[in-house]
Structure formats: C-alpha cells, structure tokens
Amino acid sequence: xxxxxxxxxxxxxxxxGPGDFNLPPVGPDKTFTxxxxxxxxxxxxxxxxxxxxxxxxxxxxxxxxxxxxxVPGKLQYVGExxxxxxxxxxxxxxxxxxDFMRFVPYLVTIFFLLLFNNWAATIPFIQFPTFSRTGLVYxxxxxxxxxxxxxxxxxxxxxxxxxxxxxxxxxxxPILVLIVPLEFFSNLVVRPVTLxxxxxxxxxxxxxxxxLFALGGEYLLLHGSLLVKPVGILAWVxxxxxxxxxxxxxxxxxxxxTLLNAMYIAGAVADEH
Numbered sequence: 001x002x003x004x005x006x007x008x009x010x011x012x013x014x015x016x017g018p019g020d021f022n023l024p025p026v027g028p029d030k031t032f033t034x035x036x037x038x039x040x041x042x043x044x045x046x047x048x049x050x051x052x053x054x055x056x057x058x059x060x061x062x063x064x065x066x067x068x069x070x071v072p073g074k075l076q077y078v079g080e081x082x083x084x085x086x087x088x089x090x091x092x093x094x095x096x097x098x099d100f101m102r103f104v105p106y107l108v109t110i111f112f113l114l115l116f117n118n119w120a121a122t123i124p125f126i127q128f129p130t131f132s133r134t135g136l137v138y139x140x141x142x143x144x145x146x147x148x149x150x151x152x153x154x155x156x157x158x159x160x161x162x163x164x165x166x167x168x169x170x171x172x173x174p175i176l177v178l179i180v181p182l183e184f185f186s187n188l189v190v191r192p193v194t195l196x197x198x199x200x201x202x203x204x205x206x207x208x209x210x211x212l213f214a215l216g217g218e219y220l221l222l223h224g225s226l227l228v229k230p231v232g233i234l235a236w237v238x239x240x241x242x243x244x245x246x247x248x249x250x251x252x253x254x255x256x257x258t259l260l261n262a263m264y265i266a267g268a269v270a271d272e273h
Contacts, residue, residue, distance in 0.1 A: 013219040016211040021132055021204065049120050049130045050113075057112040086111050086258065094262035099269050103262070106147065110140075111258040114199070118250035121207055122243055129203035129250075134196070141196035144261050149188070152268030161268070162188075187267075195260055202253050206246045213239035 025042025032041065064079020072080060086108045091100040114131070121129035131137050152161040165187040166180045213235045220232030 013216070013223075016208060016215060020208075020211060023128070045128060046130050046133045046136060049126070049128065050117055050136060053116040053120055053130065054113055057109075057116040060116075061108070061112065082112075083108060090255075090258050090262050094259065095266045095269070103265055107258055107262060110144075110261060111254055114140075114254035114257055115251060118203065118254055119247070121203065121210075121250065122247055129207050131199050132203040132207055134200055137196040137200040138192070140199075140257075141192040144195060144264065145192040148261070148264040148268045151265060155269050164270070165267075191264065195257065199253050199257050202249060206242075206249055209242055210239060210246065213242060 023045045025044055026048060030041045061079060061083070064075050064082075067073075067076065069076065087100075087104050090111070091104045091107050094100075095103060117130035120126050121132075131140075149161075152164070155161075156164055162184070166183040167176065168179060168183065171179055217232045217235030217239060220228050220235065224232060
C-alpha cells in the first residue's frame with residue numbers, strides 16, 4: 001500500500017510523489033546505509049513483475065506458435081499478426097531486407113517484454129509500471145547499447161565504426177573539429193541515456209497522474225465539503241479516462257523503444273557512404 005493512499009485516508013491529503021514508487025522488499029527487509037541514504041537489499045515488486053511478465057510473454061508466443069495450422073485459430077492468428085508487425089514494420093522496413101532477420105528475435109523479445117510489463121500498470125491489484133524504476137530501464141538500455149555497438153564494430157572494425165558514427169557523410173574541413181565530438185557524444189554516449197529516460201519518464205508520469213486522480217478524487221468525496229464533492233467525481237472520471245489513455249501510451253512506448261533499437265542497429269550495420 002502506498003504512502004499516498006495512507007495519507008489520503010486521514011484528515012489531510014498528502015499528494016503522491018516519487019516515494020510512492022519506492023516499494024519495500026518482498027520478504028525480509030534488510031537495510032543498509034550508503035552515502036548517507038538508507039537502502040535495502042531484497043527482492044522487490046518490480047523485480048518479480050519483470051520475471052513474471054517475461055514468462056507470460058514467452059508463454060503467449062510459445063502457445064501461439066506451438067500448433068501451426070494452415071487455418072489459424074484465434075491465438076495463432078494474434079501471435080502471427082503480432083510477430084509479423086514487429087518483423088516487418090520494425091525489422092525489415094527499418095534495418096533492411098539484407099540484415100534484418102538475425103535481429104528479429106531480439107526485437108520481438110524486447111517489444112513483448114516491454115508491452116506485457118507496461119500493461120501491468122493497468123491490471124487490478126498489480127497496478128504498477130515495471131519500468132518506472134530507473135534501474136530496470138537503464139539495464140535494458142545498456143543491453144541495447146552493447147548490441148548495436150557490437151554489430152557495428154563487428155562489421156566495420158573499431159576505427160571504421162567510430163568513423164561511421166562520428167563523421168557525417170559529405171562533411172569535410174575544419175568544421176569536423178566541432179562536429180566529430182558532438183557526433184561521438186550524441187551517438188555513442190547519450191543514446192542509451194535518452195533511450196532509457198524516454199521510457200522511464202512516460203511510465204513514471206502516467207502512473208503518478210493516475211495516483212493523483214484516484215486518491216485526490218477519493219479524498220474529495222470522503223472528506224470534502226458538499227461543494228467540492230462533484231470535483232471528486234470528475235477526478236474519478238478523469239482517472240478512468242487517463243487509465244484507457246495509458247493503455248495506448250504503454251503500447252506506444254514499447255513500440256518506440258523497439259523502433260529506436262532497430263534504427264540504431266540499422267545505423268550500425270549500414271554501409272559507409
């Protein structure tokens with residue numbers, strides 16, 4: 001139960017904040033102090049969610065492809081359509097028909113891992129976005145960074161890959177003194193950070209907004225005067241509307257994260273111009 005919910009149940013309302021995302025461990029609570037901050041060891045709810053929903057994503061893809069019939073059933077049809085969407089629009093169309101197939105398993109995995117975990121935020125009694133914790137998001141971005149840099153170096157060699165990423169085609173002369181450091185910083189240093197922040201911020205902000213509407217509406221209905229109770233009802237209506245909007249945003253974030261991975265891989269394996 002979040003701190004915001006407990007505060008809203010009393011006589012005063014404390015608005016939700018980042019503390020509502022700092023969930024205690026599941027099981028024994030072992031704490032320690034690091035750089036003046038109290039931290040804890042143990043398995044947390046986001047850790048469990050990423051494992052459980054990764055398993056559910058695997059089960060969905062496995063069951064959808066287990067009995068491949070000429071006339072597909074509903075599950076096979078949904079599985080094939082989903083796989084084809086990632087394979088074609090995020091793989092072939094972005095990376096190119098020559099190289100894309102070897103990256104399709106990774107793109108399919110990352111898309112469904114994100115999609116299932118993002119949708120966990122709207123499932124009753126779970127209602128927590130797994131990737132609203134920066135540790136999980138940066139870990140995922142680090143894997144992406146390693147993959148696209150590895151395939152780029154493997155194809156072009158280290159110096160050739162750095163040249164491909166840092167020297168824009170057709171640019172020559174003294175301007176390169178300014179352009180090369182900027183391109184290096186943008187393409188090889190900042191990318192995983194921006195990739196992670198985009199996903200984290202959307203999951204964090206969306207869930208915080210839902211908490212605010214839900215708890216604020218509850219507080220106004222239970223503790224507000226007769227004049228403000230309609231505002232509480234409006235807050236709950238907005239809570240429901242934003243919850244449906246979040247379903248779309250959660251899908252789009254899985255799509256955008258996978259799309260950017262495909263674009264980075266395409267840039268890493270592209271031929272020099």
